[in-house]
Amino acid sequence: MPTKNLAPGTKAAVLAEALPYIKRFHGKTIVVKYGGNAMTDEHLKSCFARDVVLLELIGFNIVVVHGGGPQIENLLSRVGKKGEFIQGMRVTDAETMEVVEMVLGGQVNKDIVNLINQHGGKAVGLTGKDGNCIRAKKLMLEDKDNPGDLIDVGQVGQITKIDPSLIDHLDKASFIPVIAPIGVGEDGETYNINADVVAGKIAEVLKAEKLVLLTNTPGVLDKAGNLITGITPKEIDEMVADGTLSGGMLPKIGSALDAARNGVKGVHIIDGRVEHALLLEILTDHGVGTMIKSH
Numbered sequence: 565m566p567t568k569n570l571a572p573g574t575k576a577a578v579l580a581e582a583l584p585y586i587k588r589f590h591g592k593t594i595v596v597k598y599g600g601n602a603m604t605d606e607h608l609k610s611c612f613a614r615d616v617v618l619l620e621l622i623g624f625n626i627v628v629v630h631g632g633g634p635q636i637e638n639l640l641s642r643v644g645k646k647g648e649f650i651q652g653m654r655v656t657d658a659e660t661m662e663v664v665e666m667v668l669g670g671q672v673n674k675d676i677v678n679l680i681n682q683h684g685g686k687a688v689g690l691t692g693k694d695g696n697c698i699r700a701k702k703l704m705l706e707d708k709d710n711p712g713d714l715i716d717v718g719q720v721g722q723i724t725k726i727d728p729s730l731i732d733h734l735d736k737a738s739f740i741p742v743i744a745p746i747g748v749g750e751d752g753e754t755y756n757i758n759a760d761v762v763a764g765k766i767a768e769v770l771k772a773e774k775l776v777l778l779t780n781t782p783g784v785l786d787k788a789g790n791l792i793t794g795i796t797p798k799e800i801d802e803m804v805a806d807g808t809l810s811g812g813m814l815p816k817i818g819s820a821l822d823a824a825r826n827g828v829k830g831v832h833i834i835d836g837r838v839e840h841a842l843l844l845e846i847l848t849d850h851g852v853g854t855m856i857k858s859h
């Protein structure tokens with residue numbers, strides 16, 4: 565949005581408003597999860613990359629974890645396959661895993677790295693295989709309809725360990741890590757992991773001040789479609805039980821809540837379709853989206 569028509573006093577007030585936030589987050593880690601659904605518009609992608617560079621240059625350690633669900637879907641359809649999801653997790657056979665790794669570790673990861681670098685940042689792309697930073701084992705889902713039974717969703721991973729040393733090295737050297745949600749097993753197996761789950765765990769392990777999940781809804785919506793600005797664990801349980809939270813929102817809210825309970829002070833689900841949503845959330849009084857409370 566052009567700012568040339570704003571009065572100088574208004575511009576100055578907006579900049580001055582950022583000072584307490586700059587003081588609070590200077591030298592601190594902020595994990596940003598960039599959802600595949602929020603990265604479909606070129607202009608918005610460019611705004612996102614600019615925001616990341618700006619936040620890094622004012623002294624925050626930004627770590628980006630990205631998704632790419634729609635982008636995976638696109639390549640799958642080109643090879644004649646259709647994605648299937650159970651409890652928000654993609655059923656991942658060997659061929660799907662190849663596509664997932666190509667899209668997340670290749671296309672999407674390099675696209676984000678390139679954009680950040682074009683805007684003056686120093687981004688480095690990784691998957692969980694690099695430096696063994698995301699260790700995983702096979703995930704089995706609980707069958708909600710038949711308690712006690714397990715559902716096999718193929719090469720979907722459950723995180724067993726995050727090794728933050730590579731990410732720490734990059735942060736210390738002012739590089740911006742851009743992480744694709746692919747994990748590696750003890751015997752070198754490749755695992756597809758939901759990006760929200762990876763972002764939440766990385767935020768916990770890095771003791772991040774904030775976790776911001778950018779998606780394609782204004783935040784968490786109630787039954788009537790209204791935005792909920794703050795949500796408690798009890799309200800989450802109720803909304804899962806009555807089906808108000810479903811699909812991709814299930815792993816998202818689960819990992820957001822885990823992160824909030826495990827020490828990440830501010831956990832927010834925000835609308836990545838809003839220009840500069842990240843700056844609004846982090847540097848202004850104007851909170852956007854839904855804050856996930858730990859109790």
Ligand SMILES: Nc1ncnc2c1ncn2[C@@H]1O[C@H](COP(=O)(O)OP(=O)(O)O)[C@@H](O)[C@H]1O
Pocket residue numbers: 598599600601602631632633760778779780781783784785786808809810811812813816
């Ligand atoms: N109560 C809810 N409020 C908001 N979104 C919801 C809700 N329940 C389900 N969803 C779905 O969750 C989606 C976001 O998850 P997902 O598609 O995995 O996005 P991303 O690619 O950003 O991770 C929304 O687009 C919406 O369709």
Ligand SMILES: CC(=O)N[C@@H](CCC(=O)OP(=O)(O)O)C(=O)O
Pocket residue numbers: 598599600601630631632633634636652653654664720721745756757758759760812
């Ligand atoms: C196991 C699983 O579901 N993995 C996800 C990984 C990408 C992802 O999470 O992308 P979004 O953040 O855009 O949804 C998938 O294959 O779609």
